[in-house]
Amino acid sequence: MSLADLQPLMLGLIVACAALLLLLVDLLLKPSARPTLGWLTFAILTGTLAASWLLPLDGEVQAGVWQGSLWTTFLARLMLGAAALAVLGGLDYVARAWPYRQGEYYTLLLFSLAGMVLLPGCRELAAFVVCFELMGIPLYVLAAFGKNENGRKPAEAGMKLLLIGAASTAITFFGAALLVGLAGSSRFVELVPYEPGPLHGVAALLLLAGMAFKIGVAPFHMWVPDTYEGAPTPVVAFLSVAPKVAGFAAFASVFLVATPTLASTWRPMLWLLVVITMVIGNLVAIPQKNLKRLMAFSGVAQVGYILLGFLGGVEFGAAMMLFYLAAYLFANVGMFLVAHAIAEAGEGEDIVHLNGLARRSPWLALALLMFLLSLAGIPFVAGFWAKFYVFTAAWRAGHGEMVLLGALFATVALFYYLGVARAAFVNKSERSGPVPVKRPLALAIVVCLLGTVGLGAWPNPLVEAALAAVQGLY
């Protein structure tokens, strides 16, 4: 095997090498020069993102263990974009809050990202679980980063993510072990026979439960609100998007590629999970007072909508899932960065701290409004097309009842999203003067805003790219 054979893995390898490089650079830099580490990470991420258009990334590695295609490249771009935005938005905070641990922070983030970028292409179960854990384990540490401040409890957040994550890993392992043991092979194509037995069904359900934990599907979502509330906000901006993109890619690999013959077992369960997720996510979000906690339950509800695309058949549904993830990326990272900007200004993380934002910082309030509208699915921002397309996919697949339920709960969601907007636009504040926002953070918010509005105005190029990307899933 020569180095050229690894060409399709290039994006993941660049990120992993960059993580190691950062560790070394961290040792060589003087403490006062450490803030450059953040800029270096940002440069590497944007460089890798640009490289995804320049390098040839298609092809098999090791006779089909890893399969590079438009599918893996599309997902890698989403993850790299989310990571770049989260790093840019958190630059000043990380330099101020953990001046001596910046190297560790960015190294962990890049290692997790390397696992994510490599995950969608895995076509072999051992490589798959290794990438899955490479993604997960650094996230436990990132969530626990920092001290108690501003009502946050990072250690508690990290421990909840860890215990639930490790338990879901154990469940996934048991399912995977059953499949590998029965098949005598760990290749996805050989994993399930054409006529599966009952044990295969048990294994598929174990895998479904284990992976549902990771992406925060109700009723396996208990860790989501505590982790989002307790962890540092720039970490949450990353944690709430990139691992979800990777998680859905993993879902597609396991259920559409490896176990399609078991569909009669996992499809009814998935249908049930989507219903529970939409109901719980939307209803529990209504009484929330903390903005990050509200966003956590909103995130649970959004996962329900994304899974709807999954129910909506293989090709069209999976493509619309990709589009939804892209729209969700910009709106969700943007929301957390706005929340971060407000918390950074010494206010707090509750919805009441948004009071009077429109009068104090009109641009920040406008960005907030656009993100909220996108998450709620109001026409002419990205989220509307995302919801519209997943509903179309579900309708075409004959899940009319889900479309009805989804539309109903989209109305419920409007209620709590507009509750946040009302705080910013209608309520009065005792404070006055604009909210100070650091330059990099402002730039990241502007990029999210452009993405949200741009995808709302011109969804077609991305839809076509998503449809093309799905062809590479097999």
Added chain:
Amino acid sequence: MIAILLIASALFCAGVFGLLTQKHAIGVMIAIEVMINAANLVLVGLGQHKGAAVGQSFALFTIAIAVAEVVVGLAIVLLLYRSRGDVQVDEAREMRQ
């Protein structure tokens, strides 16, 4: 083969029981380890039964991953102990007033 599956399932269920009943963070992590070892037992046992080496080699990966997870886990438990003075899982709920 049936015997292997029965023993492994019993072990897995014991782990799940521990996961649901343990109040101490270390106890929960031990329960998770038991569950992962049930998976290892299935891998090695069924691999032997089928005569395929893939089960054994897969088990090596799961063991390594489990170790990495425990190392990070104990570090976080230690962090929580320093900030709170105890690591009872059911009492770490300061965010849900």
